[in-house]
Amino acid sequence: MAEVGKIKGQVELCLEEFAQGKLTEASLQAILDAVNEQTVQGGTGQQQLLFLRTNGSTVSSEVVGMLLLEDGEFNEGPVDPKDWPYQTTVDAIQDGWRIIKFPELALWVDETRTYEVGGEFVLEKWDTK
Amino acid sequence: MKNVGDIQSSLTDSEVLEFCKTGYLILPAVVPDEINRRVINYVAEVAETRPEYRAPRKSKEIEFHLPLLEEEWFVDNVLLNDQAAAAVRSLLGKDFTLPIIISDHRAETPMPKPGTWHRDGNYVADKKLNYLEVFYHPEDVPIEKGPTVVLPGSHHLASAPVGHYGNLKGAVPFAPPEAPAGSILIMSYNLWHRRTPSTVKGQRHLFRYNYWRTTPPVRDWVVDPEFDPRTANYEFFDRYTTRPPMRDCNDAAEMYFWLCGKHEEFAVMGGQCWPSSHKGLDGSVQGFPGDRTDERIWSGTK
Numbered sequence: 001m002a003e004v005g006k007i008k009g010q011v012e013l014c015l016e017e018f019a020q021g022k023l024t025e026a027s028l029q030a031i032l033d034a035v036n037e038q039t040v041q042g043g044t045g046q047q048q049l050l051f052l053r054t055n056g057s058t059v060s061s062e063v064v065g066m067l068l069l070e071d072g073e074f075n076e077g078p079v080d081p082k083d084w085p086y087q088t089t090v091d092a093i094q095d096g097w098r099i100i101k102f103p104e105l106a107l108w109v110d111e112t113r114t115y116e117v118g119g120e121f122v123l124e125k126w127d128t129k
Numbered sequence: 130m131k132n133v134g135d136i137q138s139s140l141t142d143s144e145v146l147e148f149c150k151t152g153y154l155i156l157p158a159v160v161p162d163e164i165n166r167r168v169i170n171y172v173a174e175v176a177e178t179r180p181e182y183r184a185p186r187k188s189k190e191i192e193f194h195l196p197l198l199e200e201e202w203f204v205d206n207v208l209l210n211d212q213a214a215a216a217v218r219s220l221l222g223k224d225f226t227l228p229i230i231i232s233d234h235r236a237e238t239p240m241p242k243p244g245t246w247h248r249d250g251n252y253v254a255d256k257k258l259n260y261l262e263v264f265y266h267p268e269d270v271p272i273e274k275g276p277t278v279v280l281p282g283s284h285h286l287a288s289a290p291v292g293h294y295g296n297l298k299g300a301v302p303f304a305p306p307e308a309p310a311g312s313i314l315i316m317s318y319n320l321w322h323r324r325t326p327s328t329v330k331g332q333r334h335l336f337r338y339n340y341w342r343t344t345p346p347v348r349d350w351v352v353d354p355e356f357d358p359r360t361a362n363y364e365f366f367d368r369y370t371t372r373p374p375m376r377d378c379n380d381a382a383e384m385y386f387w388l389c390g391k392h393e394e395f396a397v398m399g400g401q402c403w404p405s406s407h408k409g410l411d412g413s414v415q416g417f418p419g420d421r422t423d424e425r426i427w428s429g430t431k
Contacts, residue, residue: 055370068295077295114376115288116286116290116371117286119291
């Protein structure tokens with residue numbers, strides 16, 4: 001998110017310079033440089049993944065399992081679930097995580113057989129250093 | 130050496146039903162300290178002198194297959210330990226078989242990465258209980274040494290866990306204070322389990338072996354005259370899974386009926402009936418097998 005703010009700030013600066021007739025090639029290049037730093041453009045950022053297992057299919061369901069992939073390392077969070085960073089998927093969304101996979105409801109169709117512990121939300125962040 | 134045929138059951142109806150719900154039973158500190166020490170000394174000597182006992186593994190895990198079936202002191206005090214064997218007798222019936230492989234799963238700690246949740250290979254997912262998985266800790270495995278954790282109720286799930294399950298709510302450690310040195314964990318082979326991360330330097334031993342049933346299931350454990358399968362509580366609050374409501378009761382009741390040798394009689398009518406927790410104000414239930422609310426009674430399908 002910090003990168004988006006940086007790009008937006010540089011564009012606003014360029015608009016200001018343009019209005020004043022002072023826009024330079026260097027200012028425009030600064031926008032391009034900021035974009036190139038963006039994670040999705042192959043910059044220095046990494047995809048962070050958060051696997052949340054919940055006791056229902058909705059984003060407000062209680063989190064019953066967690067696994068975080070952060071800087072290439074798995075982190076299962078505190079032992080005590082009360083200390084986990086998110087108690088619902090909504091909590092994670094509000095902290096900037098974006099859902100990239102919702103629970104697989106096909107696994108829940110057969111009511112005589114339960115296939116997994118909770119539903120699985122997979123969330124991501126693009127973290128730039 | 131003790132004789133399997135002489136072993137008497139120890140578990141009551143309620144304890145057997147509890148096993149049906151949770152899928153495991155911990156017997157704390159049942160193996161005497163002197164035997165625990167002897168086991169540790171034995172495996173240390175084997176590691177030094179008998180490298181051929183080390184089992185081939187694809188992973189970096191260290192596993193020894195030990196000829197302990199030949200050691201009377203081990204058979205009598207661990208495999209046929211009074212409390213453990215009586216519990217196995219309760220669950221698997223008379224004349225159960227002894228293990229054929231005694232494994233010591235050894236970890237050189239610290240191992241900061243936990244194992245993945247799993248069921249051991251060749252499991253059969255059903256409501257029968259024809260074999261048991263047993264773990265034995267000859268020494269304390271506190272949290273910092275990465276004890277095994279189990280997920281109660283997971284033996285009723287239809288599949289094994291996938292590799293990226295992480296920290297799961299409701300997991301129970303096989304560790305002190307509930308399970309100090311000399312403790313034995315008896316569980317359904319289908320129960321999900323894994324090694325947890327360890328943080329201290331040392332060794333962690335986990336003995337693993339199986340027992341099998343040789344006779345049809347029958348209710349020959351300690352029958353409690355106060356226990357009534359009609360009004361028993363089959364509920365298990367594992368709301369962490371996505372089992373539909375009351376399915377926990379059905380699963381436990383079906384397994385209990387199978388263990389009683391009455392699986393063919395098991396049926397669920399549906400709604401607020403047996404074996405769910407719904408009861409009338411006078412404690413009455415509907416839908417108990419054989420009652421007039423059992424569909425098979427009036428439909429002629431029995």
